[in-house]
Amino acid sequence: MTAVTAENITKRYGATTALDHAGIALTTGETHALVGRNGAGKSTLVSILTGLQRADTGVVTFDGEPAPPLADRDGWRQRVACVYQKSTIIPTLTVGENLFLNRQQSRRGLIDWRGLRRRAGELLDRYGVAIDPATVAGDLTVEQGQLVEIARALSFGARFIILDEPTARLDAAAIERLFERMRDLRASGVTFLFISHHLQEVYEVCQRVTVFRDARHVLTAPVDELPHDDLVRAMTGDAPVVASAARGHANDGPVVLDVRGLTLADRYEDVSLEVRAGEMVGLIGSGSSGKNALAQTIAGLLRADGGTVTIAGTTPRPGSVPGALDAGLGYLPQDRHREGLVPLLSVGENATMTITKRLGPIGIALPARRREAATTMIDEYDIRTSGPDQPVSGLSGGNAQKVVLARALASDPKALVLVSPTAGVDVRSKQSLLAAVAKAAAAGTGVLIVSDELDDVRDCDRVLVMFHGRIVQAAPKGWDDASLIGAVEGVRAESSHEEGLKE
Numbered sequence: 001m002t003a004v005t006a007e008n009i010t011k012r013y014g015a016t017t018a019l020d021h022a023g024i025a026l027t028t029g030e031t032h033a034l035v036g037r038n039g040a041g042k043s044t045l046v047s048i049l050t051g052l053q054r055a056d057t058g059v060v061t062f063d064g065e066p067a068p069p070l071a072d073r074d075g076w077r078q079r080v081a082c083v084y085q086k087s088t089i090i091p092t093l094t095v096g097e098n099l100f101l102n103r104q105q106s107r108r109g110l111i112d113w114r115g116l117r118r119r120a121g122e123l124l125d126r127y128g129v130a131i132d133p134a135t136v137a138g139d140l141t142v143e144q145g146q147l148v149e150i151a152r153a154l155s156f157g158a159r160f161i162i163l164d165e166p167t168a169r170l171d172a173a174a175i176e177r178l179f180e181r182m183r184d185l186r187a188s189g190v191t192f193l194f195i196s197h198h199l200q201e202v203y204e205v206c207q208r209v210t211v212f213r214d215a216r217h218v219l220t221a222p223v224d225e226l227p228h229d230d231l232v233r234a235m236t237g238d239a240p241v242v243a244s245a246a247r248g249h250a251n252d253g254p255v256v257l258d259v260r261g262l263t264l265a266d267r268y269e270d271v272s273l274e275v276r277a278g279e280m281v282g283l284i285g286s287g288s289s290g291k292n293a294l295a296q297t298i299a300g301l302l303r304a305d306g307g308t309v310t311i312a313g314t315t316p317r318p319g320s321v322p323g324a325l326d327a328g329l330g331y332l333p334q335d336r337h338r339e340g341l342v343p344l345l346s347v348g349e350n351a352t353m354t355i356t357k358r359l360g361p362i363g364i365a366l367p368a369r370r371r372e373a374a375t376t377m378i379d380e381y382d383i384r385t386s387g388p389d390q391p392v393s394g395l396s397g398g399n400a401q402k403v404v405l406a407r408a409l410a411s412d413p414k415a416l417v418l419v420s421p422t423a424g425v426d427v428r429s430k431q432s433l434l435a436a437v438a439k440a441a442a443a444g445t446g447v448l449i450v451s452d453e454l455d456d457v458r459d460c461d462r463v464l465v466m467f468h469g470r471i472v473q474a475a476p477k478g479w480d481d482a483s484l485i486g487a488v489e490g491v492r493a494e495s496s497h498e499e500g501l502k503e
Contacts, residue, residue, distance in 0.1 A: 001027065001028045001063075002025055002026070002027060002028070002061075002063075002064065003026050003027060003028040003029075003030075003062070003063060003159070003160055003191040004024075004025070004026040004049070004060075004061070004062055004080075004160050004191065004193075005023070005024070005025045005026075005059075005060070005061045006022075006023050006024050006025075006045065006048065006049060006058065006059075006060050007023045007025075007058055007059050007060075008021050008023060008057060008058040008059065009021070009022050009023055009045065009048060009055045009057070009058035009060075010022075010055060010056045010057040010058060011041075011044050011048065011053065011055050011056055012056055017215050018041055018044040018215055019041045019044050019045060019048075019055070019215050020041075020214075020215040020216050021057075021058075021216070021217075022041055022045065022212060022215065022216055022217045023058070023217055024045065024193075024210050024217070024220070025220075026160070026191050026193060027191070027208075028063075028159075028189060028191055029186055029187070029189045029190070029191060030186065030191060030192075030207045030208060031182060031186055031191075031192040031194050031205055031206045031207060032191070032192065032193055032194065032206060032207065032208050032209070032210065033193075033194045033195070033196065033202040033206040033208070033209040033210065033223070034193055034194070034195050034209075034210050034212065035195070035196065035197075035199070035202060035209060035210075035211055035212075035231070035235060035427075036211055036212035036213055036218075036235055036426070037213065037235055037236065037398075037426035037427065037428050037429070039214075039396060040212040040213055040214065040215065040235075040426075041212045041215045041216075042195055042212055043164075045212070046082060046162055046164060046193075046195070048060060049080060049162065049193070050076065050080055050081075050082050050162065051067065051068070051070050051073070051076035051080075052070075053070075054070055062079045062080070062160065067079070074156075077153075077156040077157075077158060078156050078157040078158060079157075079158055079159075079160060080158055080160045080161075080162065081149075081150075081152070081153030081156070081158045081160075081161055081162070082161075082162040082163075082164060083146055083149045083150060083153070083161065083162070083163050083164065083166060084164045085164055085165040085166070085168050085424075087142075087145045087146075087149065088149065089137045089140070089145050089148060089149060090137060091136070091137050091138030092136070092137075092138060093136070093137055094133060094134055094135060094136055094137065095120060095124075095131055095132070095133045095134070095135050095136075095137055095140070095148055096116050096117045096119075096120030096121075096133035096134065097116070097137075098137050098148060098152065099119075099120045099123060099124075099133070099148065099151065099152050099155060100116055100119065100120065100155075105119075116133075117133045117134060120133035121133050123151055123154075123155050124148075124151055127147075127150070127151050127154060127181075127185070128181065128184065129144075129147045129148065129151050131144055131147070131148065141174070142170060142174070143170055143174040143177065143178065146166055146178065147178075147181065150181075150185075154185075154190070159189060159190050159191060160190075160191045160192075160193070161185075161190060161191070161192050161193070162192075162193045162195070163182075163192060163193070163194050163195065164195045165195060165196060165197070165424065166178060166194075166196070167196065167198060167201060168423060168424055170287075172286055172452065172485060172488050173286055173488075174287070175201070179201075179204065179205045182205060183205075194206055197422075197424065197425060197426055197427060197430065198453065198455075199228065199231060199232070199427060200454070200455065202223060202231075203223050203224075203228070206223050207222065207223065208220060208221065208222050208223060209221060209223050209226065209231065211231070211234040211235055213234070213235060213236075213237060214237075218234050218235075219234050232427055232431075235426070235427050235428070236427065236428045252276075253276040253277030253278045253279065253444070253446070254276065254277050255274050255275070255276055255277075255310075255446075256275060256276065256277050256311065256312050256328070256414045256415045256445075256446035257273075257274065257275040257298070257309075257310075257311060257329075257415040257417075257446050257448060258274055258308075258309070258310040258311075259271060259272055259273045259274070259294075259298065259307070259308075259309055259310075260272050260307055260308045260309075260310070261306060261307035261308070262294065262297060262304045262306070262307035262308075262309065263304060263305050263306040263307055264290075264293060264294075264297060264302060264304045264305055265305055267290045267293040267294075267302075267469060268290030268293060268294050268466070268469035268470065269469045269470060270307075270470070271290075271294055271307070271466075271469075271470065271471055272307075272471075273448075273464060273471065275415060275446040275447070275448050276446055277414070277444050277445070277446050278441055278442070278443075278444050278445070278446065279441065279446050279447070279461050279462075280437070280438070280441045280447045280449065280459060280460040280461050281446075281447065281448050281449070281460055281461065281462050281463070281464065282448075282449050282450075282451065282456070282457025282460035282462070282463035282464065283295075283448060283449065283450045283451075283457075283463075283464045283465075283466060284450075284451060284452065284454070284457060284463060284464075284465055284466070284484065284488060285452075285465060285466035285467060285488055286452075286467070286488055287452075288468070289466040289467055289468065289469070289488075290466055290468070290469040290470075291450050291466045292334055292419060292450065294450070294466070295331075295334075295417050295419045295448070295450045297309070298324070298329070298331075298417055298448075299321060299324050299329060299331040299333075299417060300316065300318075300319055300320045300321040300322075300323055300324040300325075301319075301321060302319065303318045303319030304318060309324075311324060311327035311328050311329050311414065311415050312327060312328040312414035312415065314326075314327040314328070315327075325354065325411070327414075328413050328414035328415060329413055329414070329415050329416075329417065330354075330408035330409055330411060330413030330415070330416040330417070330445075331408055331416075331417050331418075332401075332404055332405055332408045332416075332417070332418040332419060332421055333404070333419055334419040334420050334423070336397075336400055336401050336404050337400075340400075340401075340404040341392050341393075341400060341403065341404060342392070343391070343392060343393040344391070344393070345391070345392060346388060346389050346390060346391055346392060347374060347378070347383065347385050347387075347388055347389070347390050347391075347392050347395070347403055348370055348371055348373075348374030348375075348388030348389065349370070350392045350403050350404075350407060351373075351374050351377045351378075351388075351403050351406045351407050351410065352365060352370050352373050352374055352377075352407070352410065353407055354407050354408070354410050354411045355373065355410045355411055358373075359373060370388070371388050371389075373410070374388035375387075375388055377403075377406040377410065380406070381402045381403075381405065381406045381432070381436055382402070382432055383395075383399050383402045383403060383406070384396070384399050385399060396426075396429075397424045397425050397426075397429075398425035398426050398428070398429025398430070398432075398433075399429070401421070401422075401424075401425050401429065401433060402429065402432070402433065402436075405418075405421070405433060405436060405437070409436070409440055409445075413445060414445065414446065415445065415446045415447075415448070416437070416440060416445050416446070416447045416448070417448045417450065418437065418447065418448070418449050418450065418451075419450045419451070420450070420451050420452065420453070420456075421433055421434070421437065421449065421451065421456060422434065422451075422453060422455070422456055423453075430455075434456070434459065437449070438459055447460075454481055454484065454485075460477070461476075461477055462474055462475065462476055462477070463475045463479060463484060465484060465487040465488055467487065467488065472487060473487040475487075
C-alpha cells in the first residue's frame with residue numbers, strides 16, 4: 001500500500017528552479033532513502049511534504065487522500081513529522097512539556113501537571129523510550145532528543161516520519177540504537193523517509209532509495225539491487241572521484257607529529273601516537289572516546305595536564321594555537337560554522353587567514369594579492385562560488401568545508417589534523433575533499449584524520465581506535481569494518497595491536 005506520494009512537483013524561486021517535475025512514492029512500513037548532492041532539491045521536497053510550502057505544480061497524497069490545506073496545521077501534524085538535524089525541542093521545558101506542548105489537559109482552568117507526566121510516561125513507554133518525563137530537555141543527549149521528537153510525532157497520529165540527517169551528531173553505538181528503534185517502528189507500520197549523505201547507512205537501514213539531481217528525479221530502486229558506484233554516479237552524473245593518490249612508503253619519512261603521554265582529566269589518558277611525513281593515519285572512536293579532545297589538544301585549543309606534542313621537531317607551548325600553527329600544523333575543526341569560518345567575511349578572507357604574512361608587508365594582506373591567492377585556491381579545490389568576494393555564509397556545506405580545508409593547507413603544513421572532514425557534505429564534495437587530503441599526503445604532509453565515519457579513513461595507512469580515553473587498537477591498511485566497529489564499541493581483538501601505534 002502506498003503511504004505517501006508526491007507527483008510532478010515543481011517549485012521555483014524567481015529564476016531558480018528548486019524542483020522540476022520531481023516526485024517520490026513511499027510504501028507503508030518502509031524506510032525509503034532520499035539522496036542527492038547539496039542543491040538537488042531534497043530540502044524543498046521536505047518543506048512541501050510537511051506543508052511548510054506549496055508546490056507550484058503537482059500533488060501530494062497521504063494514504064491515497066489529498067494533503068490538507070497549508071493552513072490546517074493539525075491536519076499536517078496528524079499525517080507527517082520531520083526530525084531535523086537541528087532539534088526543535090525547547091530546552092528549558094521538560095520532556096513531558098515538550099511532548100504535549102499546547103495540548104495540556106486542564107482541571108478548573110489549571111494545567112493538570114500530574115496527568116501530563118503520566119500521559120508522557122505512557123507515551124514514552126509505548127515506544128520504548130527510557131527517559132523520565134520530568135527531565136529538562138536541555139539535559140538530553142542528541143540521541144534522546146531525536147527519540148523524543150519521534151515519540152511526539154507519533155502522539156499526533158502521524159505514521160510518516162522524515163529523518164533529516166539524523167546520524168550527523170551521533171556516535172556509532174547511538175546510530176545502531178536509532179536504527180534498531182526505526183526497525184521496530186517500521187514493523188508496526190511506520191513509514192520513514194531517510195535523508196543522509198552517508199551512503200553506507202542507506203544500505204544498512206533502507207529498503208529503497210530515490211535520487212534527486214539538479215532538481216529532478218533521477219531514479220528509484222531497491223538498495224540491494226543498486227551497486228554503490230551506480231548510486232554515486234546517479235547522484236553526481238559522472239564516474240566517482242577516486243580519493244586515493246600515489247604515495248610513497250610512509251614509514252620511511254620523518255616523524256612530523258609526535259604525541260607522547262598526553263593526559264587530560266576526564267577526557268583521555270596517556271595517549272601516544274606518531275604520524276610520519278606522507279602518512280595518513282585514522283583515529284576513530286565513539287563520542288565519549290576522547291578523540292575530539294585529543295585533536296583539540298594537538299591544535300592548541302585545549303591544554304593537556306601532562307605529556308607533549310611535537311610538530312616537525314618543534315614542541316609548541318601547550319594550549320597555544322599560534323604556537324601549533326607556527327610549528328607547522330594545519331587544522332580543520334569539527335564544526336566548520338562555529339569554529340572554522342567567519343560568516344561575515346568573504347571566501348577570500350576566510351581562505352587566506354593563515355597566510356596573511358605572505359600577502360603584504362608587516363602582516364597586512366594587500367587586496368590584490370589576497371584575491372590572487374584566493375582565486376588559486378578556488379580553482380585548486382573546485383570551490384563553487386561566484387568569486388573571492390562572495391560571503392562565505394552563502395556557500396553550500398561542501399563548498400564551505402573546502403574553504404576551511406584550503407585555509408588549513410595554504411600554509412604548507414608539515415602535519416595536518418582533520419576532525420570529521422566530510423560531516424554534512426554531499427557525496428561529490430566528500431570525494432573531492434578526501435582526494436585533496438590524499439594529494440597533500442602524497443606531497444609529504446603527515447595527516448591525522450579524526451572521524452566517526454569509516455569511509456573517511458579507508459585510504460589511511462593505519463587506523464587507531466580510541467575507547468574511554470585510550471588507544472586500544474591499531475589496524476593496518478586492509479582492515480574490515482566489523483573488527484573496527486567492535487573495537488569502537490569496546491570489543492577488543494584477541495591479538496595485540498600495539499605494534500600499529502607507530503611504524
